[in-house]
Amino acid sequence: MRDTFTLPDIHPDTPPCELQVFNAGFCRAKHHHLVKNKPKTTMKIPALFFLIQHPVAGNLLFDTGYSTRFYAYTATFPFSLMSAITPVHITDQENAATQLKAIGIAPEEIRHVLLSHLHVDHSGGVQDFKHARFFVDCKEWEFGQRAAWRLLLNGYIKKLYDQIPLSKRTLLHFEKNGTPYGPFKHTIDLFQDGSIILISLPGHSIGQYGLLLNQPSGKRFFLLADAVYLNENYRTLTTGSWWSRLAHFNYKQMISWFSLFKQLEQNHPYLICIPSHDPAAYERFVVSSSSIR
């Protein structure tokens, strides 16, 4: 991490993209697992996914949420442990592909699927987008090739993503090919036009990345995936309960991002940070608003 906490200016020629936020499924978790000084009441946790429409590159998804495949793939032991520990609720209508069809976008029209990481609540819909190219961090992909029962303990269901053919897979080598962007050491400008910057944010998983969407209007959206569960985590520099640490690949590395997010948000009034599992983000961007420019 570098010592400046500001992002480079957005070039006025940056192509404008449209962002829409969706949710595919919910799980349940105790509030104090997300923020340690909160009560032990149960919360409904969303699994957001994002559609970005780029004027040249077309339709792109950032993550796919849960899918109803979760039920089939966790029906038998040992995979049933996952649904016992984290009960999930999703209907056919809530699957990413079904929701996109409802707004007139067929699965074949999704050209790029960016997977922040391979956890079950991000890779649920992978199999529905057979025409897309999938972008995964190379370390994340390698980790995701372990034995299925071992991965289960880390929140992965290998069957959800292991059929992505080699010809449809782009592995992102952030450390080798990434360049610095503001305070971030390893980033990739996806279309080399300044609109979509992929930012390596390991810690929650071995190879998680976030997505910064730069708009020519000056607005920026930072899709944080699971770098934090709630905006509150970095704004108050508060982690989840002790137990919740077990959900992360490298807890210390994960919390090392908090103060950076906090300062970035303070330094950039037009920056909107969206964690994938924040119920407040669900209310604001899914329930109350269909499209954000």
Ligand SMILES: [Zn+2]
């Ligand atoms: Zn995750």
